[in-house]
Amino acid sequence: MKAKEWLIERALLLMALSAVTSLALIAIFVLAQGLPIMLREGLGSFLLGHRWAPTKHAFGILPMMVGSTCVTLGALALGGPLGVACSVFLAEVAPRRVADVVRPAIQLLAGIPSVVFGFVGITVLVPLIRNHIGGPGLSVLAAAIILGVMILPTVISISQDAIEAVPRTYKEAALALGCTPWQAITRVILPAARPGITAALVLGMGRAIGETMAVIMVIGNAVKIPHSLLDPARTLTGSIAMEMGYASGEHREALFATGVVLFVFIMVLNTIVNLRLGRRREAS
């Protein structure tokens, strides 16, 4: 009996290490493919080079870095406030029945594949922008709007948790002092939930940066630094997705290197959030 139990425990331990092992494998293999070219070209010229023409030995990813940054900031600017507002709605304002409808609806939004978002973007949003605002339609703006919608579930659910974690007594004290519910929310609850809401926004940002399919369908994929919201651009993820299908040799290595940049950035982001969120959870 005891020997069998010992074996089972070891087997389960091996299984439990699968997540960490996978993560390590991902890091190792992606780095192994991408790091050599980054070192050969020089980190500076890779990250800050203006020109991306892999077939002509030009490996600068600056245009994509700018593209990713603009799109992500745009997504945060649109999805962040809307998401926090919705989470406040769900946590504080919505009556039970309404919340019971809205919450699953938001989860459903999270389940819609990104290609569907991209498709709706390209058939509806892009022409809308082209005809009523300007530019070719395929633009940073289109991508920012789509991404803003896509990060809503993430922002809403984590913000909602943060708001609901604020002790009820805070709100009651504020109301007892004569605040309107809205004042209680803005002056007491939201500040108290600030770490959690920040985490929600950071995680939303991580999601936006990592998003691929929806973005490449609406952003135009022009390898140029965008100068306005209406310009087409290209993101780091888009670069990989568009060219991976036919890249080989150095070109492929460069795409992996792009992946390395993405991976490192998101890992750092996630680790920071996890450490801070973890500490907050322990403290409370």
Place this chain on the structure above:
Amino acid sequence: MRRVNPEVTHRAASVGLWLSAGLALAVLAYIIGLVLVRGLPAVTPHFLLASPERMGRAGGIFPTIVGTLFVTTVALLVATPLGVGTAIYLTEYARIGRLAAVIRFGAECLAGVPSIIFGLFGFIFFVITLQLGWSVLSGGLTLAVMVLPTIMRTAEEAIKAVPASYREVSYSMGATTWQTVTRVVVPAALPGIVTGIVLAVGRSVGETAATLFTAGASLRLPTSLLSPTRTMAVHFYILAREGLSETHAYGTAAVLVVLILAINTLANWLMLRFRAKTQ
């Protein structure tokens, strides 16, 4: 010093909040509505059961349905035991706190990796290094790694929710840890665990970037684990990107969305049953 009556601000803010929620719902309804309205008419039995013709401009999407099914099944067959096993280990066996923390941290990080990176990894690891080629197996294994954190998290939650008294009773009767786990804990946690699996299915079905570079884009009906295949999501993407057929694209999207709607509803229903049982 207050120029605007706080009551007025409160009312305005309430309206604003309701509008926000309404906006989010409206966007959701619009997207689903658009896809279903334009796509459902194209979804005929022929569409579902026939093979694609002319690169997908005509015919049906049957091979992609089969491909999606195969790839998702492989992913679940691999990720479920690993995920549930991890959850069991973390809750019932882990003695050293640090090891458990490392495992959880690994899972959290894995959950944050973007799907394109999974695509890159799956390509270089499964397709090239392990020489599995573009195949159901490559795609399924890549997806397995991707959904592993989802299953792990929900399984752990479900197992933790099992009342401690059940375990105490089992141990007091001389059961070993494994007997307690298999005969009492896991059966009691089953609805929650299944919810996690259902959620993982939802993610797998909608995934594109990870499967495009691992399962491939072949339109042929997959016949074995090593056959290349195209999932519905990938097919939809290609149709849309190449502008091959708007109706067929919408049709594929409609099938995808209906499938995901069904999966989500199932998951929600299971979660309600799970909550009811533990309360």
Place this chain on the structure above:
Amino acid sequence: MTVPESAEGRPAKIEIAELRVSYGDVHALRGVSLPVHPNEILGITGPSGSGKTTLLRTLNRLNDRVRTARTSGQVLLDGEDVYDPEADVYDLRRRMGMVFALPTPLPKSIFENIVYGLRIAGVRDHRVLREEAERALRGAILWDEVKDRLHEPAMRLSGGQQQRLCIARTLAQRPEVVMLDEPCSGLDPISTLKIEQALQALKERYTIILVSHNVQQASRATDRTAFLLMGELIEWGPTAEMFTRPKDPRTADFFEGRFG
């Protein structure tokens, strides 16, 4: 201090010697020494927090599962050291059946609850399972009430029935000792009476340890009683003597309800 021999000179079923248990800084048991005689109902009584539950959990090594628990001293079952590293903990727990304070049916049918112990021991013959189940349910005076609905969920029984189910569950394993930790807390007087009656019938075959902070129950249902106060064994002896002529003033105070 050596373990005192029983008055009749019989070997004790369980011998507890200088048992000390602490959870971190909290001392739950401070040097308890006590024999448990075969086929008796031994009551262990005392106010809440005296260490009664800890004592039971130490006997069947259920406390091994508590990470902060530190144990020293000796527990002998039929002369064998229970804490011997070679000892089979699983067999020990089968021999020392335990019934907890709140009824704790497993989320299974009545039948599956009763035969759980047999199944984990590897018994698969359905006829054997049915026979043992009936025997155990009769022993717990529950058979007539459930014989027609053995496959219904155990959760549907009333509190008193569930508790008798828990007793039947341990009886099915044919233990040698049955330990009950406040089994009647939260039960109505009729269920309590039924359980006490069952225990009286059971003592012919089993050694019974009954923890109760209810003084009336201790005086009514036990043969010998031990009084624990804050982890210390104050005194023990035949129940009738303990209640009429307690040797320690603290014992007298407790029995007369002056604290507890």
